[in-house]
Amino acid sequence: MPAMIAPSPSPRSHLFFTIPLFFLLCISPVSASKNVRFDFRSFTFRNVTLLGDSYLRNDAVGLTRDLSVPASSSGTVIYNSPIAFFDPLTNSSASFWTRFTFSVTNVNSGASFGDGLTFFLSPDNLTLGSPGGYLGLVNSSQLTKNRFVAVEFDTRLDDLFRDPNDNHVGLDVDSLISVKTADPVARGIDLKSGKLINTWVVYRSDEKIVNVYMSYSSFRPENPILSVDIDLSSYFKEFMYVGFSASTEGSTELHTIQDWTFETSGFSNANAPPRQPHNVSDNMVIPLIPMGNSGNGSHKKLGLGLGIAGPAFFFVVLSVFGWVSVRRCKKLTGELKDFSPEFLKGPKEFQYVELKTATRGFHSSRIVGHGSFGTVYKAVFAPSGATFAVKRSKHTHEGRTEFLAELSIIACLRHKNLVQLQGWCAEKGELLLVYEFMPNGSLDKVLYQESVEGTTLLKWPQRYNIAMGIASVLSYLHQECEQQVIHRDIKTSNIMLDGNLNPRLGDFGLARLMDHDKSPVSTLTAGTMGYLAPEYLQYGKATEKTDVFSFGVVLLEVACGRRPIQKEQDSQKMVNLVDWVWSLHSEDKIIEAADKRLNGEFSEDEMKKLLLIGLSCANPSCDDRLSMRRVLQILNNEASLPALSKSKPSLTFSCSLPLSIDEIVSDCEKSARASPVYEITIKTES
Template sequence: MNLPPRKLLVFLSFFFFLECLILPTTLAGNLKFDFPSFTLRNLTLLGDSYLRNGVVGLTRELGVPSSSSGSVICNTPITFFDPETNITASFSTRFSFSINNINPNSYGDGLTFFLSPDNQTLGSPGGYLGLVNSSQLTKNKFVAVEIDTRLDSHFDDPNEHHVGLDIDSLNSIKTADPTLRGIDLKSGNLITAWIDYKNDQKNLNVSMSYSSFKPAKPILSVKIDLSSYLKEFMYVGFSASTEGSTELHLIEDWSFQTFGFRPARPRFHPHNVSDNSVTVTPVIPVSNSTNKHHNNLGLGLVIAGPAFFCIVFVVFGWVSVKKWKETKTDKSFKPELLTGPREFSYKELKSATKGFHSSRILGHGAFGTVYKAFFLGSGTISAVKRSKHTHEGKTEFLAELSIIASLRHKNLVQLQGWCAEKGELLLVYEFMPNGSLDEVLYQEPEQGMLLKWSQRYNIAMGTASVLTYLHQECEQQVIHRDIKTSNILLDGNFNPRLGDFGLARLMEHDKSPVSTLTAGTMGYLAPEYLQFGKATEKTDVFSYGVVILEVACGRRPIEKEPNSQKMVNLVDWVWGLYSEGKLIEAADKRLNGEFKEEEMRKLLLVGLSCANPDCMERPLMRRVLQILNGEAELLVVPKMKPCLTFSCSIPLSLEEIVSDSEEQTTASPLYELKIA
C-alpha cells in the first residue's frame, strides 16, 4: 500500500488511537497449511533427502543397494500447547506417499511422520528410520507414526509390513498390519494417509487408502494422551531410511492443521478482563460534592486530553515520516530480498561485532570480510559477512542471499539473516567453531589439531554429497564456481559445510550455462574455464578433485618445492607418482601411515579422475559419492595425464598463480597454454 505522507500520517494516527483503546490478545491460534506440491521455500531438507519436480525423496535414489537416511521438516514452528489457557491442540494431517523398489528382494526400512521440538531431527540409516541415532537412542524426542517395511527384532517389530505409534522410541506403543485393509505398503502405488489426534477424546487414528477418500475405519487406533509430549512449539516432518536396499520413499503432497484453541478476543481498557468474560462495573450513587469534584476533573481532562493527543500526534507523525523516508530510500533494494531469513538491524550487528573491530575478524572472502558476532541477548555466536554497498557488492550480495536462502542440506552453511542499512550489506551465518578446512589442514601438529584420516574421508564424502545436491538434486541447478578449502568450513564435529556463494550462479537443469566473468581461485580452475570462461558442473568437479587431493596429500594446489623456486602443481605431482606406481607415497606424511590404504588409494584416484584436463572424462558428483560410499566401482584413470593444447590470453603471472587473492592483475600477452 503506497500512501502520500499526509494520508499516511492520518492513517497511522487513527490506527494509533485505536491501539490505545483495544489491545489484541496473545493467545495461541490454530494453524493450517496445504502443500499440493513442494518447494524449498517452506522446507528444510536434511541428510540424503532431496526435492525433484515438486516431490520430496527421503532416501538416495540409486541403482545399487545403499544405506541412507534423510528427513524433511516444515520450517514453521507450530503451537501445540497454550500455557495461558493450558490447552493442548488437536491435530490432523493428510499426505500421499509411495514406497517403491527396483529390486523386490531388498526392501527396507520405511518412513515416518513425526512431531519434534527440534528442527534438525535426523537419525541413522537402517532400522532407525532416519529418526533415532544409533549411538544415542534417547537423544531425539518425538511423537511419530512409523510406516515400516522391514522386521527389526531390536525394536520388537511384529512383521515386515506394519504401521505403529512411536513416542521417543522405535519400540511402538501399538502396531497394525495395513494388509488386513487391503493396503500393500511395498506396492509402489500412491497411498494417501490420514493421521488424526483429538485431545478431548485422547485418541489417535491412522487411516490409509489408494484413493483420496478417507475410509470410515482407521487401520490403527490408539487411546493415548499426548498432552505431556506436545510442547508449546513443535516441528512437523517426515523421515526415512534404508540399509543395503534400493527402497525409495517419496512424499507427493501434504496438508496439516491444528485445532482446539480458543479464538482470541480483544481486551478493552480500562477493564482487565479474561478471555471468556467482560466485567461490567455497576452504577453507584455518589454525593454532590463528589460529582463536583468529578466535574472539575472532567473539565481538566477535556482541556488536557486534546493537548496530550496533539503532542502524541506530532511525535508519532515525525517518527512515521522518518520511517517512510527510510522505506522509500531502500524501496529499490528490499523488495529483491527474500522473506525467509531474519532481517537484523545494523545497530544489533555492530554491537555484536564490537563495532566491526579488527579483533573480531575471522577471515576475508571474495566479496567481504567475515566477523565473529556475540549476541548477548540470546547468548549465541554467529559469523557476519560484511561488504560495501557498491553495485558489484549488491549484485553478489543478492546472489548469495537468494541462493543460500532457498537451499537446505546438512553440508551447507546455514544462513540466519541479513541486513541492508547505512549503505552496507551484511549476511549472518551459522558460526563454524573449527574454522575453514585450509586453516585446519595446514596446521602443524604442535600448533593445533591434525585432522585424522577418518575426519578427512568424511570431509571428502560430505563435500561430494552437498555438490551432488547442488548439481543434480535441486529444483534449479547451482554451480558454485569457487570450490576450495577456504570455502569449506568445519562444524564442532569437523563435518564439512560449504559456504561463500557469492560467485554461484543459478541455472535451469539441462541448459548451457555461460559465464561472462572468469571467477574463482587459481589452482582450482579447470582448463576449459580458463580458456572459454564457461562455468559448468564439470568445472566444480575439477575444483573438488583438487580439494580432495589436498585433503589426502596435505599439500596446497600450487606451492614451491623445498629448497627451490620451482612451482609444483599438485595434480601433476600426484599423477607423476601414479604413473610410477607410487601413488600411496602421495599420502600426507604427517599422518605417519595412520590411514586405510584402500581408502587413501580410492581418494587419490577419485581426485585425479575429477581433475582430468578433459572435462568429458570427469565423473558426475553423484558417481563420485557412490564411489566413496563403496556403491560403485572406481573409474579407470590413465597412467599418463591427458594433454590438451589451446591458445588463450589470460592473466597467469607467477604472482597470480601462487596468490590466493581475488585482485585483478595485468593480463599477459597471447601465448600457448599446454595442459599436460
Template sequence: MMSRKLLVFLFLITFLFKPISFLASAENVTFDFHSFTLRNLTLLGDSHLRNGVVSLTQELGVPSSSSGTVIYDYPILFFDQDSNTTASFHTRFSFRIKNLNPSSFGDGLAFFLSPDNQTLGSPGGYLGLVNSSQLTKNRFVAVEFDTRLDPHFGDPNDNHVGLDIDSLNSIKTVDPSSQGIDLKSGKHLTAWIDYMNELKRLRVFLSSSDSKPQNPLLTVDIDLSGYLREMMFVGFSASTEGSTEIHLIENWSFHSSGLSPVRHPHNVSDSSVTIITDIHRSSSGSNHHKKLALGLGIAGPVFFCVVLSVFGYISLRKWKGARTEKNLKAEFVAGPRQFSYKELMSATRGFHSSRIIGHGAFGNVYKAIFMSSGTIAAVKRSRHSHEGKSEFLAELSVIACLRHKNLVQLQGWCAEKGELLLVYEFMPNGSLDKLLYPESGHGMSLSWCNRKNIAVGLASVLSYLHQECEQQVIHRDIKTSNIMLDGNFNARLGDFGLARLMDHDKSPVSTLTAGTMGYLAPEYLHCGTATEKTDVFSYGVVVLEVACGRRPIEKEPYSQKLENLVDWVWGLHTDGRILEAADKRLNGEFKEEEMRKLLLVGLSCAHPDSAERPSMRRVLQILNNEADPVFVPKRKPSLIFSCSLTVEDIVSDDEECQRASVSHDEDHMKDSASQV
C-alpha cells in the first residue's frame, strides 16, 4: 500500500505541473499481422499455425474432410448506440488455396464477421461457417472464395467469390476467371474487402500481386447496419470434403472507421483552485520570497531524492515477494486476464468446501460464480503454493498459448497472498470418469454417439498438441479424470501441470516418472522417457475405458485379483470375442463394426512396443474413416527392455520439479489405490 501511495504522490506532482488532455481509446480498431503467431488469435477445429502461416484445414496426402477457423481474439465495435452509427471497415489479406492432389479440390475459404467467437461449422460445402444439422444457427456476414460447385447452395461454378449473410446461398457471386484468376491454382492471391457505410456499398478486390486493382471484382450495394451488431468478431474459416485442398492465410490487416472517438478533456473546477490574495509587495516581503524560493529550490530536489530513495527501498523489499507474479506476467501472451484475489474469494464464497467440484495433485477445484457478470468458472487452487509453483508455471506456460476446441479454455490467473490460482471455463458435465463410473452406480450413462465423439475429440486435440503446435506438447497425464465434458458432451482435455514443451526435432528428455498407474506406458515406467508415444498409450487406455466402461485396473469379481484392462481386452481379442468387451450399460445399442474399430484402436495405441503405436494423426484419420485401421496381433506381444539410463539420468529435473512430480505421483497412486 505504501508503494502505491508514493506512486500516486509522484503522479500528482507530475500531473499538477504538466496540464494534460486525456483522450479516450478510439472505438476504431486497426491491426496488422505480417505473419502470424498465437498471440491475439484463436484457432478452432483443424486450423493450425506453421512458420507464421495459418492453415485452416488439415495438411494430408490422402483425401479427408476438414474444417477450421481462426478468429481475432478481441471483439470489435461495429455499431455505436450513442450516435446510432455503423462502422465502415477495410481488410486486406493474402492467401493460397493449393492441392496436394490436383484432381482433388474443394471447398474453399471465407472471411467472416460474427457475434460468436466460437464459430466452427461443418466440413464440406459449409465452409466451416454453418453447422450441417443447424443451418440457421450461426449468424455471420461473410465473403466466400468457393472452389467447389455445390448446387445445394446455388453455386454458379467451382471458382467464384460471393457475399453471404446468415446463409451460404450467396446474395451475389462473380467468377474471378474474368480477371484471369483461378482460386485453386495454389498461387499467392491478395484480397481487399471494403465496406463503406456512407455509401451502403461493399466491394471486393482480388489480385495475384500485392497491388490493389483499380476496379473491384465484386460490388454489392447493401446496407449492413442491420447485420453488424454492436460487438463482432472477425476471422477466417475453410473446409474440405474428401479432398486434399489446403487453405493458407499468409498475412492480414484490418481497419474499422467511422466511429468518432470520445474526447474527455481534463477539467479543473473552480472549487479545486485556491486563490491566495492580499500578498504584500514590500521589499521585506520580496526578500522573504527570495529566501523562500532559494529554500524550496534546495529542499525540493532533496525531498524528491528522499522520496525516490524510500520508494526504491520499499520496492526492493517487495521485489522478492512479487517475483512470481512478474515471472508469470512475462510468460503470458495477451489473452488470459489477471484476476484479483478478492474477486476470486468472493466468487467461491471464500473457497468454501461446498464449492469444491474436483480434486487433483495441484489442489482443489472450486466452482466460481461471478455475480457482476453472471458467469461461472472453475478455479484451481494450489494446495501448497511453494511446492505447486513448478506445476503452476508449467501449466501456465503451456496452455496459455494453446487454442483448440477440445481444450479446456484458460480464462485467467491470480498470484496473490501466497496463492496460485488458475481460472478455467466451467464444464457443466464434469469429468469423464464421473459419468463412466458414477458413485451411486445408477447415474446417467453416456450414449454410444457421445462415446465416439469423445474418442474423436480427444484424438483431435492430441494430434494438435503433438504435431501442429510450434513446439510439441507432451501431456504426460492423460486419463479420464483430466478429460472434461462441456454442455454437449464434447471432450475437453485439461490439467497441464505435468506437460512438457519440446522442439519437434529434438530427442525426448528423461524425467522423473509421473502420472497415474494404469495409464503409464511400459517404456516410461522402465526408462522415464516421455514422448508423444507415451501419450498415445494413455489415450489407448482411455479409449478402452470409454468403450468398455471399466477402470484401467479392477478387481476380478471372484478372485479379487487385480486385472489390467488392456490385458483383459487383448485376451478377448485373442479368443475372437472382442465385442464382449463392450460396456453392458449400452444394452447393445451400437454398431458392431464401430465398436470393433474403437476397441482395436485402443489396443493398437496401448501396444507394448512404442514403435508399433500409431501417431495421433493416424488415429484421427482411422476414426474419421480416412485411413485403414492398424493391424493388431491376436496375442499381446511381450517386450524386453534394455535401458542404459541410470537413476541420476532419470531424475534430471531440478529439485522443485522433482518434489512437485513426486507429490503428483503419490497423490495419483493414492487415487488408484482407492479406486481398486
C-alpha cells in the first residue's frame, strides 16, 4: 500500500490508529476475488459434477446417452467450485479464457444429427435444461428461468431460435436466440465430422470482446471463427459456475468432452498496490518517516512509537493465527469424539512425527497406491521393523469427509477378509489412517502381471479362494452388520492380497452406512467406470445391488484375466467384459472365456460356475441379481445356480418416472426443482 502520513496528529494518536489499521489490512483482504486456473487432462468425480444423462468413460465426459436407437437426452457437467467473475469492492470484472477438446459423433452412420452442445457460465450449479433444441441449457416450459452466458455448437436447424443452419457457432446470453452466429464450415471445421475439435473461448474485459477459435490441430488459429463485441460485466455475478451441456431429440448424436483448461485473470492487477515513492519499499506497510537531522522531535517520537507498534502488530497476527489453528484442531477433535468409546479405545492413536519418520517424510519412493481417500505409503517403524500402510488424506473438504466416513465405518467392522485398521492420526492439519501392510499389493496388479514364461502368477485355486473371500466379506457387510454397509467402489484395485494371497477388501472412502429397513440413499454417482451398475449411473442410488454388480465384474476379471473395458489388439475396438462373456454364453462357449494364461489348468465345473455367477451378478436388471449370501452358498456348493438367459437383457428408456435433480445429485439438499429423468426397463430375450 502507499505510505500514509497524517498531517499533524500526535505520536500517541499515530500509535493507536496504526495498530488497528495494520490488523484490519492483514486479516481483511482488499478483495476476496482471486484468479483461478485448472487443467483437466482427464476427468474424475472429484473435480466435476454430473447432471442428467452425463457420464464418465475412459477419463472423458459424455453428455448425452450412448444408444444405438434414437432417443431424447440432455446432460450437464459442471466444475465443482464457484469461480469469482466480479469483484464488488473494486467494481472490476474478470477476463477469462478456456480451451477444451470435444467431438460430435453419431452411433448410426447416416442417421440424423442434433442437437448440439454448449460451453456456459451460470450462477447456478444445478443448470440442466430440456432435451432437443434447448441444448440441455434451458427448460422448455420456462425459457427465461435459467441465466447464463454460453457459446453454442449447434448441429440442428431450429426455427424457434432463429438458427441460420444446422452447423453453426453462436454466443448466447440468457437466451438461445444467439447474439451473433458464425459458420465454422467456412473455416474448414465441420461440427459433425466426428473428429476431435480443439476450441478456445477468450473474453477480454478491458476490450469487451468475446473470441471463439476452433481447430483440428493443437495450435490456436490466428483469426477467430466468431468474434462478438460485448460487455459481459453486467451479466457477471460475483461467483459463477462453468460447465458444458448438450442434448438430443430423436437422434443418436454423441457429445464428448476430452479435456478442459480454464483460467481467469484481472483481479490481481485490480488489487495491486500502486508504485511507492522511491524511499518506501514495495513490501512495507509501515510508513518510513525521515529520522535524520531534521530537528523535528515529534517525528523521532513517532518513529519510536511505530517501532513499538510493529512488534505488537505481528504479535496480534500471530495470536490470531494460533487461535484459528486451535479452533480447527478442536473442531476435528470434537468430530472424532462423536465416535463410540469402544472405537477410541481400539485402534491406536499414532503421533504425526512417528508416521512421518516411518514414511521418510511421506517420500514418493514410499508410495504403494492411491485410493478414493488419498495416497497410500509404506511405513517401516524403527527399530522393531514393523510395517504398516498409511493412507494420507487429500487436503480438501472431500478428503476430510471421506476420512471421517472410513474411520467411523471400518473401525466397527471385524472380518478376516477386511483390511484391518491399526490406528489413526489427526495432527498438523493431516488426516491419516494406519492399516496392516499387504505385501502382495492389490489384486489387479497381481492378476495382470505376467511371469517370465508368460504364465499367470495366480493359479486357479488361489483365484477361486479370492472369489470366496470377497463373497464372504460382502455378505457380512450387506446382511450381517448392525447397519448395512454399501461399499460403492468394489474393484480389483481395492482388493488387497496378504502374504498367503488371501483377499482383503479395503478403501471405504466412498462407503455409506444405512439401516437395513431404509430406502436406498440418493447420492452423487461415485465409483469407477466399468464397475458401475446401469441403474446407479442413471439414478445415483447406491444399494447392495450396485455392490453386487461390481462384484460380478470382479468375478469375470478373476476368471477371464481381462479388464472390465479392454481394447482389442486387432480392431482397436473397446470391448465390455460383461458383453463379451455373455456373447460366448449365448453360443454355449462360455468356457472359452477362461484366462488363456492358465493353460487349461483349472476345474471346468468351477470355472463355469464362476463365470455364470459373474453374469448373474452383473445382470442389467437389479431385481434379477443374486444376493451375496446366495452367491456364497453357490460357491460353497450349498445351493444351485439359477437359470440365466442366453442373451443379455437389453435396456430401453422411457420418460415415465419424474425424479428431482436433487434426488439424483445430492443426499443433503431438498428443493422443488424437478426435471424429467429416464426410467430403465428390462427386456429379456429367452
